[in-house]
Amino acid sequence: MMIMGRRLTDVMAGLTMSALGIFVLASSSGYAMGTARDMGPGYFPTIVGFALVLFGPAIIVIEGRNPSEQAPEFTSLRSILLIIGSITAFALMVERFGLAPATFVAVMLSSFADRSSTLPFSLMLAAIVSIVSVLLFMVGLGVQVDAVRW
Amino acid sequence: MDFFTNMALGLSVALSLHGIAYCFVGVTLGTFVGVLPGLGPMASIAMLLPLTYHVDPTYALIMLAGIYYGAAYGGRITSILLNLAGEASSAVTLLDGYPMARNGRAGVALFITAIASFVGGIIGIVLLATFSESLAAAALQFSAQEYFSLMLLGLVAAALLAGDTPFRSLAMVAFGLALGLVGIDLNSGTARFTFGVPALYDGLSLVAIAIGLFGLPEVMANAGVADEHRPAPEKITLRSLVPTRQDWKQAAAPILRGSAIGSFFGALPGTGGVTASFMSYAVEKRVAKDPSKFGKGAIEGVAAPEAANNSAVQTAFIPTLSLGIPGDPVMALMLGVMMVHNILPGPNFIAGQPELFWGLVASFLVGNIMLVVLNIPLISLWVRILHIPYRILFPIIVAVVCIGIYAVNYQVLDLVVLMLFGLLGYALKLMRFQAAPLLLGLVLGPMMEENFRRAMVIAGGDFSSFVTRPLSAIFLACIFALLAWTAFSSFRARRFAASNSANSS
Numbered sequence: 182m183m184i185m186g187r188r189l190t191d192v193m194a195g196l197t198m199s200a201l202g203i204f205v206l207a208s209s210s211g212y213a214m215g216t217a218r219d220m221g222p223g224y225f226p227t228i229v230g231f232a233l234v235l236f237g238p239a240i241i242v243i244e245g246r247n248p249s250e251q252a253p254e255f256t257s258l259r260s261i262l263l264i265i266g267s268i269t270a271f272a273l274m275v276e277r278f279g280l281a282p283a284t285f286v287a288v289m290l291s292s293f294a295d296r297s298s299t300l301p302f303s304l305m306l307a308a309i310v311s312i313v314s315v316l317l318f319m320v321g322l323g324v325q326v327d328a329v330r331w
Numbered sequence: 332m333d334f335f336t337n338m339a340l341g342l343s344v345a346l347s348l349h350g351i352a353y354c355f356v357g358v359t360l361g362t363f364v365g366v367l368p369g370l371g372p373m374a375s376i377a378m379l380l381p382l383t384y385h386v387d388p389t390y391a392l393i394m395l396a397g398i399y400y401g402a403a404y405g406g407r408i409t410s411i412l413l414n415l416a417g418e419a420s421s422a423v424t425l426l427d428g429y430p431m432a433r434n435g436r437a438g439v440a441l442f443i444t445a446i447a448s449f450v451g452g453i454i455g456i457v458l459l460a461t462f463s464e465s466l467a468a469a470a471l472q473f474s475a476q477e478y479f480s481l482m483l484l485g486l487v488a489a490a491l492l493a494g495d496t497p498f499r500s501l502a503m504v505a506f507g508l509a510l511g512l513v514g515i516d517l518n519s520g521t522a523r524f525t526f527g528v529p530a531l532y533d534g535l536s537l538v539a540i541a542i543g544l545f546g547l548p549e550v551m552a553n554a555g556v557a558d559e560h561r562p563a564p565e566k567i568t569l570r571s572l573v574p575t576r577q578d579w580k581q582a583a584a585p586i587l588r589g590s591a592i593g594s595f596f597g598a599l600p601g602t603g604g605v606t607a608s609f610m611s612y613a614v615e616k617r618v619a620k621d622p623s624k625f626g627k628g629a630i631e632g633v634a635a636p637e638a639a640n641n642s643a644v645q646t647a648f649i650p651t652l653s654l655g656i657p658g659d660p661v662m663a664l665m666l667g668v669m670m671v672h673n674i675l676p677g678p679n680f681i682a683g684q685p686e687l688f689w690g691l692v693a694s695f696l697v698g699n700i701m702l703v704v705l706n707i708p709l710i711s712l713w714v715r716i717l718h719i720p721y722r723i724l725f726p727i728i729v730a731v732v733c734i735g736i737y738a739v740n741y742q743v744l745d746l747v748v749l750m751l752f753g754l755l756g757y758a759l760k761l762m763r764f765q766a767a768p769l770l771l772g773l774v775l776g777p778m779m780e781e782n783f784r785r786a787m788v789i790a791g792g793d794f795s796s797f798v799t800r801p802l803s804a805i806f807l808a809c810i811f812a813l814l815a816w817t818a819f820s821s822f823r824a825r826r827f828a829a830s831n832s833a834n835s836s
Contacts, residue, residue: 194762198502205509212521218792222516222523225780229508236502243821244498256548256757260555264547264729265750271733272746284730291729294554295722306723310730322385324738 191245199237205230260294267291279330280319284311334460337689344690345697349390357394358698361401362705365408366713367724368415372402373661373767374549377541378728380668381735388672389687393694395668399661400452400644400695403604404702407444407637408713411437412564420604420640423612427625427632434628438571439578443630444637445706447586451638452699454590455597455645460692462598463681467653470678475786476797478656480806481600482779485656487810488601490768491817495824500768503759507772508779510535518784530744537667539736539745540773543752544759544766546732551757554725564717567710582634585615589638597643600650603659607643608636645695652676652688656775660767663774 205226215221267290274283288307292298318324344350364375376398383391406421411428424444431440473481490500513524514534525531574582589611596607615635616622625632650658655677657663669676674684681688706713736745756766790796798804 190762194499194502194764197762198506201506201509208524212516212523213519216792217787217794220518220784220787222519222521225783226509226512226523229505229512232505233502233509236498236505239498240496240502244496255761256552257555261551261757264551264554265753267729268733268746268750268753271737272743272750275733275737275746276743280734284734287733288726288730291554292722292726294551294725296555298722302722303726306726310727314730314734318734318738322382322738324385324734326738326741 188245191241195237195239195241195245197237198240199234202230202233202235202237205233259296263290263294275326277330279327281311281315281328284314337685338460338693340686341689341691341693344389344686345393345693349387350393350690350694351697353386353390353394354397354694354698355701357397358401358404358701359705360394361398361403362405362408362702362713363401363716364398365402365405365421366716367719368409368413370549370553371419371545372399373664374542374546375402376661376664377538378546378732378735380538380541380664381739382731383668384671384739388669388674389690391668391672392665392687392691393698395665396648396691396695397698399665400641400698401702403641403644404445404448404706405713407448407633408441408706408710409717411440411444411633412567412714413717420608420643421637422605423608423636424633426612427627427629430626430628431630431633435571436628437565438567439574439630440633441567441710442572442574442707443578443582444633445703447582447589447634447638448641448706449699449703450586451590451593451641452645452695452702454638455594455642456692456695456699458594458598458642458646459648459695463649463653463688466649467678467681470654473678473802474800475782475789476800476803477806479779479782479786480797480803480810481654482656482775482782484806484810484813485600485650485658486768486771486775486779487813488599489659489771490601491813492601492606494765495821496763496765497817497821499764503764503766503768504772507769507774508776510540510769511773511776512780517781528744530742534777535773536736536739536745536748537664537671537773538739539748540752541664541667541770542732542736543749544756544769546728547749547753548756548760550725550728550732551753553721554729556721564714567714569708569711572707572710578630581630585611585631585635586638588614588618589635590642592635593639593642594646596639597646598649598658600656600658602643603647603661604640604643607639611635611639648691652680652691653678655680655778657771660770663771667774 209223209226209230212223212226213221214223214227267287270290271283271287274286285307288310289303292303292306315328319328345354360379364370364372376395379398383395403420407424407428409415410421410425411432414425414429428440431437486504490504491497494500513531515522515532522532592611592614593607596602596610612632612635615631616625619625619631647658647662650656651662651666655675657666666676674687733746736749739745759766786796797807
């Protein structure tokens, strides 16, 4: 797998922070600054924005000169996509179909992050987890949602 | 009220049926996540937070605290048996713990560290019970200037002491402060950074952010790890646990020294169990008659860091509960939970809600006793947990996280926030940012702005009031000292690196 250069990591990190800072400054220019004695909603965000902008070059210049040996660790794309996918599925399904089907799909999708999972195994795990979690959350903790909604 | 009345009050809460039950659930879960490598206490507390929203706040805190100090016990098992840090503060324990296991003394290492953890924990609790009230009384004298300077000190200390990338950490703190701004400004009623989404008026969900930043990257990184690639520990028999008289003699002083060091660093803002355990290991190495035995299975090398780690975990509650200022991200999360339940820790907290404060303190006592039982006679149970297949564990975690987050406010938006911050957390990790300072900034941000504005109103717009008030000046001086020290040590490290590479080439 490609390892990001240490130099590139520092540059990206610095630019991201400065960009965030500029975004914060731009947004807070829309809020009243007020005076030091009576600060408006824009005063503190402006300070924070400036700090972020300044930390960017500091990361690139100062930390870039003293690079750490550690290379960033990559996570497999498969498990990122499946975990994000299972949360998306849950978010889309929970209000439309209810807790149990949403949990079922989320568990199934995320179980495939591990390549050794088979379809019967995933179906079984999903069934057990959705039944147990409905019992735990709705009966045990009194969460007010429908288990199944049509 | 004297100490015994207080403790009696505390025990009446901690020894109630609910108190014992939630404490037990907390310490058991804590040991569980401490044992599992790849699932840290920060991530697990974050992921279990939503569950506690449906529980009475006293018991919720007892349980969450139990997870925190339980994890400090559990981490050492993985360190000793597998040479893997179950959690960051156990990283030192493996230096001598694993060699001990290789020498067939895993049982002794586990037993001594359980005792060290217990002694460290108890010493931490005693300090928490003795100093919190007087610190709170002193803090009553604080005005907005002192609060602002102290919070700034906490943030700067946490950022600078977190690792070797001070500017990245400071940037993360600022990013956290910015995220804390999202929502309605209480002074003016202006909606800030809400982008016209009414659901954001109350601010971003702390739980969703914490799980997104800490939990999801760990879940994503570990969910795909095939089970056959994970190392398996050997069995531990009860008989192998018993230390010799010689072991006791060698471990006693390091345990006490470790507890002292841990208590100190735990109570300081910005430092915690990780710093404490590293420091105590360094101290043991220095005071030892024969430093060469470290790294080869020295019992001092496991006893001191574990005592330090566990006492730090307990004294970390001192600034959180008596000043309302969390010293580390886990404490920031705890503070967040309290605020959700409308409990505001601070100088008036102990006097105002004694049953909660003393109940918590007493539950720590109960919890530590439970942990000794869980960790000595039941040790083989935890060793077996290292065999749980990840392909069963991680889908369950995903389900608990999804349902938990949704059930806090019944808002799908929170799931979207969770997902976005999960991706952000991963992106930050790739750019070698640490998420911990961000969380501190996020929790402290609104309080800092509030105190900053109030301080300036009191001082009539005069910035010099931060320096002319003596206590505030001391806090600011500490910040400058920290900055100067960081600059100096990074300069020295670079010189050192430069001369090294010059020599080798």
